[in-house]
Amino acid sequence: MDANASPTGKGTDGAVRGNGSALALFVIGSCQLMVVLDITIVNIALPHIQTSLGFSTESLSWVVSAYTLAFGGLLLLGGRTGDILGRKRVFVFGVLLFGLASLLGGLAQNEAQLLGARALQGVGGAVASPTALALITTTFREGPSRNRAFGVFAGVSAAGGAIGLLAGGVLVEWLDWRWVFFVNVPIALVVGTLATRVLHESARHPGHFDLAGALLSTVGMVSLVYGFIRAAQDGWRDPFTLASFGTAVVLLTLFVVNERRSVQPITPLHMFADRNRAGTYGTMLFLACAIFGMFFFLTLFVQNVLGFSPLRAGLAFLPVSVIIAIAAGVTSRLLPAFGPKPFMVGGALSCSVGLGWLTQIDVHSGYFGSIFGPMLFFGLGMGLQFVSLTLMALSDVAERESGAASGLLNTTQQVGGSLGLSVLVTVFGTASRNDAPAQVADFMATATPAQQVAFRRTGRLPDPWGDVVLTAGVSAAFVVATAFTLVGAAIALFAIRVRPSDLARLKGHQTTTAA
Secondary structure (H helix, E strand, O other), rough: OOOOOOOOOOOOOOOHHHHHHHHHHHHHHHHHHHHHHHHHHHHHHHHHHHHHHOOOHHHHHHHHHHHHHHHHHHHHHHHHEEEEEOOOHHHHHHHHHHHHHHHHHHOOOOOOHHHHHHHHHHHHHHHHHHHHHHHHHHHOOHHHHHHHHHHHHHHHHHHHHHHHHHHEEEEEEOOOHHHHOOOOHHHHHHHHHOOOHHOOOOOOOOOOOOOOHHHHHHHHHHHHHHHHHHHHOOOOOOHHHHHHHHHHHHHHHHHHHHHOOOOOOOOOOOHHOOOOOOOHHHHHHHHHHHHOOOOHHHHHHHHOOOOHHHHHHHHHHHHHHHHHHHHHHHHHHHHHOOOOHHHHHHHHHHHHHHHHHHHOOOOOHHHHHHHHHHHHOOOOOOHHHHHHHHHHHHHOOOHHHHHHHHHHHHHHHHHHHHHHHHHHHHHHHHHHHHHHHHHHHHHHHHOOOHHHHHHHHOOOOOOHHHHHHHHHHHHHHHHHHHHHHHHHHHHHHHOOOHHHHHHHHHHHHHHHHHO
C-alpha cells in the first residue's frame, strides 16, 4: 500500500490516487472542453440564430463578444477567487453557472435574452477554466502523473475548437440551433456532481478581490466594443456612439489608476515592463483581432453565400484545426534550435497572406478556389505562433507569477478578439452601406411589386443582391484584418529580443506552457 495513501483514496499531499485520478482528470478535462468548444460550436449556429431572433449582421457579433468579453475580462479574477475561497467549490459553482446560462441561452426568445445568457456563460467560464487548471496541481502529485494531466488538459484545449465545429454542425443540421446551448446542460450537471465526489478541496490563501479592477476593465471594454458596433449601424456622429467611446476612455483610465494603486491588482501591470513579454502580448492582441473576425465572417459567407449546410460548414473549417496542430507540433521541436522570434514573425506573415487572399472573395468564389488555400495559410500562421507566444509570455517570470503571466495572455486573446471583431464589424457595416444603394437600384429595377413591398417592410435585399452587399462588407473587413496581422508581425520583429540560447532559462515553465 502507498505510504502516502489515506483511506479516502487521497494522499497526505492532497493528491488523488488510483482510479480517482482518472475520474478527476475526466471531470477537469470535460469542464475545459465545454468552455473551449463553446465559441466554435456557437459560430456554426450564427446564421440560424440571426434568422431566428432577427439579429442584424452587426449586432450578431455580440453573440460572440458578450461571451468573450465576460470570459476574458473576469478570467484573472476567477483564478484569484479559487485561490481565496477554495478551488473545488469555486470550480463547481462555475460549472453549474455555465450550465444554467447555457439553458437560458437555448430558451432565449429575443436578442437581449440570448446576449444576457452569453455574458453569463462567460462569467461561468471565467470562474471554471482557470480553477480547472489550478486543480491539476492540487489533485495530481508532481511528476509523471501531473505532467500527463497537463498534457490531457492541453490536448483538450487544442481539440476543443475542432470538436465544436463538428458538434455545432451536427446539432444545428439535425436538431436546432438551440441545441448548441442545451448540450452543455447535462455535461455541466454530470461534471458538477462528479466534482463534489472526486476532487479534493484546496487550501485557502489569504488575499482580497480586485472587484473594482474587474468591473472597470470589463465594462470599459464593453463600452468600447459597443461604440464600434454602434458606429457600424448608426454612424460615427451618433450621440450614443460618442458617449460609448467617452465612457470607455474614462473607465479604462480609471482601471489603470486602480491597478497601479491596488495591493493585489487583477492585472499586474509590471508584467508589461519586460520588453519581450510586452511584445508578446501585443502580438497576441493583433493576432486575436484577426482570428475572431476570420471565423465570424467566413461562417456567414460559406453558409449564406456558398449555401453550405451547418454540418458541411463545420467540415469546411476542419483543415484549419489540422494545420494548427501540425504546425504547433513542428514548432515545439524546432524552437530550441531557432528560438521563438522567427516563428512569431513568420506566423504573423503567413496569417497576412491568408487574409490578404480572402480580400479577393466575391459572390462567384468557390470553396477550394478562394477559401481552402487562405485557411491553410492562416492555420499555419496560428500554429507557428501559439507555442512561441505562450513560451515568451512565461519568459523570465517567477514561479509564483507564472499563472498571472499565462492568464494575461489568455485575457489578451479574448479581449483582443472582441475588440478586433467590433472594428471589423464597423468596417463591414460601412462597406455594406456604401455598396447597398447600387444593389437596391438594381433590385428595384427588376423586382416584382410583391418583392418591392417585402423589401420596404424588412429593409433586406433578397439574394443575389443581398449576397453582393454581404460579400462587399466581408472583403473590406478582411483588408483590415490583414493589417492587424501585419502590425502583429512588426511588433514581433522589432520588440522581441531573444536568442535560442536564452530558451534554457524557460525549461522550468514548460509544464505550465503545455497547459
